[in-house]
Amino acid sequence: MASATIAPTRRSRRTAGPQPKRGHNPYPLWFHIPAGVFFVALFVIPTAASFYFSLTRWTLFEVEFIGLDNFVQFFREPALVRGFTNTFIYAFLTSAAKVVLGLLLAILLTSQIIARGWLRSVVFFPVLVSTIGVGVTFTVLLDPFDGIVNQLLGLVGIEGPGWLTDPNLALLSVAMVDIWKGVGLATLIYIAGIVAIPQEYFEAARMDGATSWQNFRFIILPLARPATVTVIILSLIGGLRSFDLIWAMTGGGPGFTSDVIASVIYKQYQAGFFGLSTAGNVVLFLVVAAIVVPLSFWLNRKGSES
Template sequence: MAQVAVNPARTAERRRSKKSIYPTWFYVPAGLLYVVLFAVPTFASFYFAFTRWTLQDVEFTGMQNFVTFFSEPQLRTGFINTFIYGFMTSGMKVVLGLALALLLTSQLIGRGYLRSVVFFPVLVSAIGVGITFKVLLDPFDGLLNSSLAALGITGPGWLTDPQWALFSVALIDVWKGVGIATLIYIAGLAAIPQEYYEAAKVDGAGGWKNFLHITLPLVRPATATVVLLSLIGGLRSFDLIWATTRGGPGFTSDVIASVIYKQYQAGFYGLSTAGNVVLFVVVTAIVVPVSYFLNRREVER
């Protein structure tokens, strides 16, 4: 059979000359939206973070807002709580999401209904969830403590005790968001070829070895997605915390976002804008390395 010689230069020229099926001006609306709604506010926030500003006046203050942000105890508490809350909720969503996905992809009766039940909290607004759990976790009349009292157990102030408040809100966040993690893991498990499990069965591998050597490595892309989405959501969380504890009692459940909102309420616009910049830098500094670590591919030779 005759072989046809391929000219690389001609191929490259054809690729360059190939035009997009869409005119260039089709991209203009998206570009304008990006500039107006993202680029301009982002650069404006970085500028106003170095000022003391109101709607009528702007005064450049240099790094003073950042010095104040990290020198006040309640602001440092919110900064630390942000890390605790973000990593706690992200870790629990990964573990519970994978466990539920394994359960809901097994030969379980009514698994379609159970998938709907697990995903339902995702559809409910965070404010509605927060108000509901604030009633359920009331230390005196709440359903949970009343049920514990019937068993002779004295329940704590889930949302009013400084030792329990942040942890309780984190559990509520996990309950609300684990449905997304489960859905992503179900898709990841469905994409694993069954031939791997059949070959492992022939070799005499049990369920635990299948999980460690087949399931866990092959759902790594799903794990990366769940970790990144959960971590970004946890570090930026505000609405659920505000609906349940408003950052209290005291400042024990404050995170950066709730601290920023309180500064806006108090009229410290420059300080709150600096907090937004800090939050942006923190999320970027954490998510970018984590994303690189989770998505890197090791080439086996």
Template sequence: MATSARSPYSNWFYLPAAVIYGILFAVPTFASFFFSLTRWSIFDWKFIGFDNFVTFFREPALVKGLTNTLIYALVTSGLKVVLGLLLALLLTSQIAGRGYLRSVVFFPVLVSTIGVGLTFTVLMNPDQGLINDALGVLGIDGPGWLTDPQYALLSVALVDVWKGVGLATVIYIAGIVSIPAEYFEAARMDGAGAWDNFRRIVLPLARPATVTVIILSLIGGLRSFDLIWAMTRGGPGFTSDVIASVIYKQYQAGFYGLSTAGNVVLFLVVTAIVLPLSRFLNRKEVEL
């Protein structure tokens, strides 16, 4: 009877990783779940059960933040997937200055998020911003990008896409260049055109890159805070608030238990969306 191979390493080698995981993830997670059931301050706490969660879902501003979070995540992740794939196709073609253009596309990823937010806040100023000035030259009356409730959340989402699409593009480039050249040569001999190459070779074989971009972009969109806070602080009113900004405002106001409950809601929302989606996409990938 064959015996299973034993690891040459002692189980004690797992202890440092387990300690780090426990201190940095497990303990804070369980503490957050516990304190979300309390009304607490720095010096004391009182157990109140699910009252914080009841309050959370009864507050219109908090529910609005949850809705905005889902909209923001869908818009930003969807655009990053589409634009990232299109840019990757362009930057893997025989275009002049390909290496330079790849650097240009990736550069926004390296810039500070707060810096990007402050820069675009100036550019999107409805009265003196460069964007509306440029539209005015064309005879177009530009809107209040960050002051009009209809445009505020979408404007921040577009800035998020501008900053993050470079990472999606790099992931797609890695996926496309890893496709064996023999597939394209065989397709060319069969008379396939550019559209056939894209539909029958690039799209299916770059699926792992697509899955990675979707998951990373969706997680980033659901957890987004710094760019929104730098550009609108959730305004005007609560129209561009997301869960993270609502949580921060509750902390500022001293409602620590309610804000902790918001953190738990955010954790559960991210987990409930990302884990099933990841399993679904990876299962489909294996079936292909």
């Protein structure tokens, strides 16, 4: 009797109302207009203007079209090769460290530990601090003579190096500060990804006698893949576009040893070569797009296949 009354209800649910087509957008076109206006005003128009001005020699009062001369001169820049190399080293080093440390910290901060909420705030706090403020602070802390870091090393008999004055350590030192500042955001993204995993998976694994490593390998790692993709893409974009922290701590020095593409562009702007610096920005935009777009497509496609 019960089944006879339930069956019509199920049929009525299946047939009630028109079913939306697969891929059909449920929102009307006008619903997207505000976002489209902001996208055109804040991205399309400035990008088109940048491409145009990169083909000119311009000041605030004069514009002269010179074609591709700015790009030719930009690629003749002596510090450009070093800037490209440092940019890729910096971007991949900081991105890899944020992925690994962010995941480990997220696992720790989603476990049953004391003061978990307070520790989450502590880890995320550096993200909220001004990048320039962080750069100035660590410049003082890493001073080779009066910095606290070298003074603490001296207490245990270790002679501290010139963190920001040694050509072999300057870029690495800035990268470590960047990791310290940015790992909180990666941790937050991973926490959201891990918390979203249904607890039934962990309960089933516990009943089967799975170890912590097996939980990590077969549950957390694959199901937190969307978070991993997000952290990789955001960290890589930030690393390839890095400028403010490097400029605040080293100014691209000593010499050109910590120069990245963005700092090379800024030095051209300081020298008054506005068209040349605009061409450099276009090159940087194309480099970031050429790396991030295929990588994002590949990571998302691989995730959908698995």
